[in-house]
Amino acid sequence: LPKECQIYLIKFRMFGFIKKISIVILSAFLVLFVTIFLILWVFSNDLPNYKFLLNYEPPVSSRVHAGDGQFIAEFALQKRLFVPFEAIPKNVINSFLSAEDKNFFKHPGIDAKGVTRAIINNFKNYLKSKRLEGASTITQQVAKNFLLSNEITFKRKFKEAILAFRIERALSKERIMELYLNQIYLGQGAYGIAAASLEYFDKPINKLEYEEAALLAALPKAPSRYNPFKFKKIAKKRRNIVLKNLYKNQYISIDQYNELLKKDINLKPREVKLIEETNYYSEEIRRILNDQYGYDKLYKGGLSIRTPLDPTYQVQAVKALREGLELYDRRHGWRGVLANRKDDLNWFSSVSNLKLEESLNWKVAKVIKMEEFFVDIETEDKEIGKINFETINWTKKSFKELFKLGDIIYVKKIKKNKWELKQLPKANGAIVVMDPFTGRVLSLVGGFSYNLSEFNRATQAFRQPGSAFKPFVYALALENGYTPSTLILDAPMVMEQGIDLKLWKPENYGKKFYGPSTLRTGLEKSRNLMTVRVALDVGLSKIISMTKKLNIYNNPEELFSISLGTAETTLLKLTSAYSTFVNGGKKIIPIM
Structure with a gap:
């Protein structure tokens, strides 16, 4: 072939080759484009709606503070x-x-x-x-x-x-x-x-x-x-x-x-001083807010809650209640050990459910050695110490009568290596401290240990106030013409309570009778018979009406025994009612 033809043929072949390469590249791009399109189409179908992020507000903790600003609790998911x-x-x-x-x-x-x-x-x-x-x-x-x-x-x-x-x-x-x-x-x-x-x-x-x-x-x-x-x-x-x-x-x-x-890592964990002492108070706050605002607002709404709680009063109230319950319990003697783990080398983990609040400073301990005048113990923290005989006088028993090797008990440190025996009180109680002029609850303790029982005995426990109710009967008497010097007969009496009910025969404490006595004496000496006679004269309907106005009772039974405090109420309600005596008869509503 002529040279010109050869050159033309080479160019033609080159053009064909380039054309094929171009087709391959374009096909590859087309396949890639279709693949990407299909992937986007497939995965875009069921995508969640992202536009809510424009106005999204994340769930924020609600924080509770005492009257002086101290942080005491947090409610959050x-x-x-x-x-x-x-x-x-x-x-x-x-x-x-x-x-x-x-x-x-x-x-x-x-x-x-x-x-x-x-x-x-x-x-x-x-x-x-x-x-x-x-x-x-x-x-x-x-x-x-x-x-x-x-x-x-x-x-x-x-x-x-x-x-x-x-x-x-x-x-x-x-x-x-x-x-x-x-x-x-x-x-x-x-x-x-x-x-x-x-x-x-x-x-x-x-x-x-x-x-x-x-x-x-x-x-x-x-x-x-x-x-x-x-x-x-x-x-x-x-x-x-x-x-x-x-x-x-x-x-x-x-x-x-x-x-x-x-620079080293210097951590400083957040110190919250009052968490344990205020558990009952903050839990009551949680219940109130949950009822008023609902679960979502409380746990996600970032509420800033200021309470009237006084930290000093609260700490002292917790201390006073615990000491009082312990003293009462000790007067009734020793009831026994918590458990026995003589052959259990890993006893620490088996008694973890017995741990109490750190504010009590009690430790779970095991008796590891016994002598006549002392015993050696090992605490949950693997600390070795002694309990001396003079610290267990309240039990009126010897160490041999109290313990066996391996017994698990509560102890509290007195000083270095010296511990005293502790016992959980069987009885329980509550304290409410309130400003009688405003109703601000400055302190509230609902029991000996929140870890052991979350039941709040100040707000949830309905109990008979007994003689604590009598001042309201006498106050009503003063409103109905009685004076402190009015004479009232203190003598035996029997009353009918209604169809199919037994006769009621109230008595004084000590079963003694003192004849005519002044109203003031009846209140001071807490005389049952005089109180019932005042109630008879004033009228049951007036007493019940007064208890409802003061929010002591809601719907009490219409029995004259109510004058001796036989109906049930809570400590918080009774404390609120008592505030009326201090503030000139004005009814107040508890504020927490």
């Missing part, structure tokens, strides 16, 4: 305090960006560079049998935490990516960061940076140092694994990685970086 983006300091934001997503303010929801880097690194990690790393952006984590599950599947990752793009179009970067920092779990039961700052450092986020912010930013990846209370070395190593990233991202200088690396 998740321990969280919401902080708007504007109030979050730069060092906290920079720390989380360096730990989780340094390109957050640049990418459209997915970080292409991060994904590429993760693919390369994961290939190397796979060959070296190392742990694979993720490439989720903060936006993707918001999509996962709010809208998806934690399952590790390609399906979830595709949905996460699609949602990330859509969230970025609907929300500002600041709003996405705000949602993320308030939602994430950071260990120790704390959700969000504000709660975590209090939990680990007992300070608000605006007072966090860089090394503290870096520690918090180190936690989202694995809160349990990096828990600084349990694994301080691992947590510090992870924190230092965040500090290194802060330096690489030019948020801190080389001098700052070197200085921060030297």
